[in-house]
Amino acid sequence: MDRVVLGSTIVFAPYSIDQALEGLAEAGYHACEIGAVKGWFEHIDPDTVSDREIARIAGKLADLGLRPVSLSGHAQLQSAEGAARFARAIDIAAALGMEVVNTYTGDATTDEEREAYFANVAALCDQAAGHGLKIGMETDSNMLPTAEIGVAILDRIDRPDVLGFNYDPGNVVYYAGADPLTDVRFALPRLVHFHFKDKVGGKGVFNFPPPGDGELDMTGLLAILDEAGYAGPLSAEVEFAESGWPDYDACRAVAKRSVENLRGMGLTV
Numbered sequence: 001m002d003r004v005v006l007g008s009t010i011v012f013a014p015y016s017i018d019q020a021l022e023g024l025a026e027a028g029y030h031a032c033e034i035g036a037v038k039g040w041f042e043h044i045d046p047d048t049v050s051d052r053e054i055a056r057i058a059g060k061l062a063d064l065g066l067r068p069v070s071l072s073g074h075a076q077l078q079s080a081e082g083a084a085r086f087a088r089a090i091d092i093a094a095a096l097g098m099e100v101v102n103t104y105t106g107d108a109t110t111d112e113e114r115e116a117y118f119a120n121v122a123a124l125c126d127q128a129a130g131h132g133l134k135i136g137m138e139t140d141s142n143m144l145p146t147a148e149i150g151v152a153i154l155d156r157i158d159r160p161d162v163l164g165f166n167y168d169p170g171n172v173v174y175y176a177g178a179d180p181l182t183d184v185r186f187a188l189p190r191l192v193h194f195h196f197k198d199k200v201g202g203k204g205v206f207n208f209p210p211p212g213d214g215e216l217d218m219t220g221l222l223a224i225l226d227e228a229g230y231a232g233p234l235s236a237e238v239e240f241a242e243s244g245w246p247d248y249d250a251c252r253a254v255a256k257r258s259v260e261n262l263r264g265m266g267l268t269v
Helices: 017-027 051-064 080-095 111-130 147-157 169-176 180-190 218-228 248-264
Strands: 005-008 031-037 067-072 100-103 134-138 163-167 191-196 234-236
Touching (some): 005 067, 005 248, 017 031, 067 080, 080 111, 111 147, 169 191, 234 248
Parallel strands (some): 100 134
């Protein structure tokens, strides 16, 4: 089954948006996911980016032959500031002609924060729907570490035409020590985006190499997606290890390695 395979700019997290896009195009990607996560990988900063800069980025993407499909706009959605940041991310994604805006729940810990999360996400779903966008809620962090746990969250928000899962198998292991091959099945009925991220080590070990170079059964995950008929975006992520990101040339080499591995799994990049 053919599906759109993206390169995430996270592999170039410390470098500029231009360097990230150029590196992905050089590696062989034809579509991408762009990072807009405050304090993590800010290739677009929703708090400060101008409409003029968004137009410039659109031109850069066109020049490189890269189709922008998704935006990582993760924000603390239980807070007013985080909700406003994600609202801006939705507008940015729409301006760039994307299909999906990804986020996570945030780190709500109190009942009050959790209720604020649900109220804010409902409004954000309505905004995204107005742009024809999907929101991918990622398996990530305390409220939604696995799809099995996340089903009840999506049920309560009840925006099935807009809100679905952005499944990240590496995160499921990192945060919960769960088995992605089992857990992913809870996400399949509402899967709108997939972070194709491999993993070395168990729970709490930060080590995310190129897809196919880690310990997860990535071809097994692809088989499950094929069986379910999932044909949405598949975004290849590399987050290296606890030692951090290497220099730019090494990131370029890793992006190329990822493309080679993806093609070796039968994916069209």
